[in-house]
Amino acid sequence: MKKWISLFGVVFVTLWLAGCSAESNVKKGDKFYAIGEYFEAAAEYRKAYMRTKPKERAKRGERAYKAADCYRRINYTSRAIGSYQNAARYNYPDSIVYFYLAEMQRKNGDYKKALQNYEIYLQYKPDDVLARHGLQGCTMAPIWKQKPTLYSIKKEPLLNARRSDYCPMLTGDDMDMLYLTSTRPQATGNELSGITGIKSGDIFISRKDDKGKWQSPEQVESEINSEYDEGACAFSPDGKTMYFTRCTHDPEYPRYAQIYTSDRTDASWGAPKLLEITKDTLSSFAHPTVSPDGRWLYFVSDMPGGLGGLDIWRIEIGEHGLGGVDNLGEPINTPGNEMFPSFRPNGDLYFSSDGHVGMGGLDLFKAEQDSTGTWTVENLKYPMNSQGDDFAMTFDGLHNRGFFSTNRGDARGWDHIMSFECPEVLLTVKGWVYEKDGYELPEGLVYMVGNDGTNLKLSVKGDGSFTQEIQPNVDYVFLGTCKGFLNHKEQLRVDTSSVSKEYVLQFELASITAPVLVDNVFYAFDSAELTDSSTLALDSLVTLMEDNPNITIELSSHCDYRGRDEYNIRLSQRRAESVVKYLIAHGVATDRLTPIGYGETRPKVIRKRLTERYPFLHENDTLTEAFIKKLPEEQQEICNALNRRTEFRVLRTTYGLFDTPDAPKNNTEAKEQDSATPQE
Structure with a gap:
């Protein structure tokens, strides 16, 4: 009898200690969750779930849901599905569990089960836009996979390591430099991120060699990289200013992403400076990109005034600082998350979203703006999109080719860089602005006017060149200008073509101050x-x-x-x-x-x-x-x-601008002849 009493006591103490330990794990998990360290929080919530007795259904359901929420945020999709299923099995009281379970199943490519759980959730919330879009995506995704677009994609092993590599960004006069974010072992610091469980990201660069082949990425050597997370960089049109995201660590406070700038001095990047977009210190600001004309900085934020989740915003870049912020609104932003904006040089905006109808996770979208300022949004479909996260496109000049990020096919949710290309007939004009009998003029401007209503002001690159898309059956006039030089005009008639073609123009400018x-x-x-x-x-x-x-x-x-x-x-x-x-x-x-x-x-x-x-x-x-x-x-x-x-x-330089122009000098032709050595 004493033996049984003693055994009962041991079991009771063990269960009591397990219960106390489970509560301790929940408290630790809540602390990690509050500061955004979801990887650490997930581990604590999972321990708490395992140490909670099955009879405590409410607690088990809550702890499974908390773990699932963390797994969802760090792209551990399979674990998130299992935890959401456990939460539903233990009657988690909020119907949102069915929505997120459906989201994860769609992200895992299981469209049939996802559709069922969307329908369950819509019984509770019949007007939820995101759920209806998800339901529609489950129907459309298999159709898109059966009828792929003309895009072709390819893995790029040289650009990827064994961890996450993402957010590629092409730059350089010849698009011969590729910046990217990487968590490879060479990244600064030795600690693993509490958010992802891997190293914090740094900005790396890959360059083309003389044969046009990309080289292995190397860490950008400057103060840009630190022990914190850096990534998602973009550049001003002249390539002299970098904008990038940094997310700092603080054990006591939540992590808020912020945008920094760095200016190029000679061949290196200077010390980063915080870009204060607003006085808001409780919102995130991330994923910067600059419009092709250099006038606007586009970025992502969860600050008040948005449509929900993360929205895409923009702010004007002026000579004397930043202007006011504007939310892009509908149809670009949704109640979901819109992220990673980028531009093709022709002005088309590309971004990723989990709020529009898509195949799962983040899908890539193209937004075009008409002459009235109205946007139209188009899903890039398969194979650019998949059931996973597809995001952060960058373009090789005007061509519809470049690189993007995806975590498709990676069970750990790690991101990798792929290349893409879409065949098209592309008509372009390439011009050089340079001094007559001299070198290129990087400060030059070219005014472009077409009889189709085109009216553009084109800045030139460091080598004095510019490249611009043009349209068939249009007559163009180009005026090359630069301060201190005379203007030079070129005319161009663009004919219809069934193949891509590049027209070449030379703008040889004569100096105003020196003999020409x-x-x-x-x-x-x-x-x-x-x-x-x-x-x-x-x-x-x-x-x-x-x-x-x-x-x-x-x-x-x-x-x-x-x-x-x-x-x-x-x-x-x-x-x-x-x-x-x-x-x-x-x-x-x-x-x-x-x-x-x-x-x-x-x-x-x-x-x-x-x-x-x-x-x-x-x-x-x-x-x-x-x-x-x-x-x-x-x-x-x-x-x-x-x-x-x-x-x-x-x-x-003022002839004809005043009523009494200077009288011309008179030069009398010399009639006198003389004998001398002949001049050729």
Whole structure:
């Protein structure tokens, strides 16, 4: 009898201790949950569930639900399904358990069971939009899988490690740099995240080699990466500013994601600065992206005023700071979560959502805006979307190809990067803005006007280039501009094409402050008579005067040092006047032109660009007679040819803007002849 009493006592104490331990696990789990450490919270709730007697049905149901909620948040889909089923089995009192169970089953590709649980939930909440969208998704997903779109996708093993890699972002003048977020072992810090159970994310970069192949990602070496979670980066159109998300750790407070900026100095990124979007300190701000025109910063937040869950917002980026915030509203935002916005350069917005009709988890969507500002939203369907989370697209320039993130097929819910491509007929124009006889002009702007109503202002990249999508059967006019330079106009007619085609335009801008060479102007031997081969260059000069109707110029001719000084002055004067006569004959007003012959008095000063063609010359060398005679004979002839030139320089930029323009200078053609060494 004493033996049985003793055994009963042991069992009682064991069960009592288990009950106390279960309560302790719940308290620990609640603490972890409150600060967003769902991985740690899930472990505690699971222990509490296992230590709770089956007869305590209410407690078991509540603890199973809490564990399921954590598993759902960290993408442990299979465990979430099991825990939600346990919660339902133990009569968890809130019907929401059926909604989340259906969500997880849909995310697991089990559309039949998900449909059943959506229907159960809708009996309690018949007007729930998210449940109705989920129900519709269970019907549409199998149809989309049977009829895939033209998109093709491919795994990218080189870009992925054994943990999570996500949020790719292409940048660079040639889209030859790929930034991504990774939790691979090389990430900063040694502790595992209480949110996910793996390392905190850092920003890495992969570059293309000379053969166009992507290299293994390397950690970005700057203060951007820290012991905290960093990721989801984006860039300003000029590539000089990075926006990224950082989520800090605090054992006492919830984790709120915030957006930081970093500016590029030389080849490295500077110290990050917090971007204060609002004074709200109790909301998250994440997933930044910049509109193609650089005017708007789009981001994700759960701040008050949204439609529910996480919404996509935007704020204007001004010269003197940020403007007010705007919620994109319907039809983009829903009562669910809209996340990871990104842009294709043509202005189309891409984002992910679990609130629209989709295949499960986060689906990828495309949003187009018409001339009235109205958005239309389209699901990208299969194979871009799957039953898992599909998100964070980035594009290779204007092409409908690039990279995106997905956790499809990964039982642990870890994210990986895949590439995508969709065949299409893409018509583009690529242009270069550069100084005449000089280098690219990265500060240039190109104005683009089409007879279809197009009216755009295009910024150029660091190499002076721009690429823009164009439409068939449209006439375009492009005006290349840059401060300190004359304008240059190009016209383009785009024909219908059944294949992709790129048109190429050159915007060679003439300086306002420095002499500009008129290349390929030729005269008859020892004469001022223009040859037929000069026509193309002179016609270009006529066009330049037409494109810049408010300038007056000095048209100058120069000789080499050979021959008598007086003869060279007279010959160069006649040659300058010959060019002026040609321009007048082709419609340029006489009072906009001043011909001057300088003979040999102004030898050419070498600019840097010319040293690439003639390595024996150096920047700022002046081709005087003394300088030239020290050179070998072959190099002397090159320098003499460089000195024999026709140039112009801008005198005024206000011609025709006032009532009494300056009177033109009169230059009398010299009639006196002299004998000298002939000038070519």
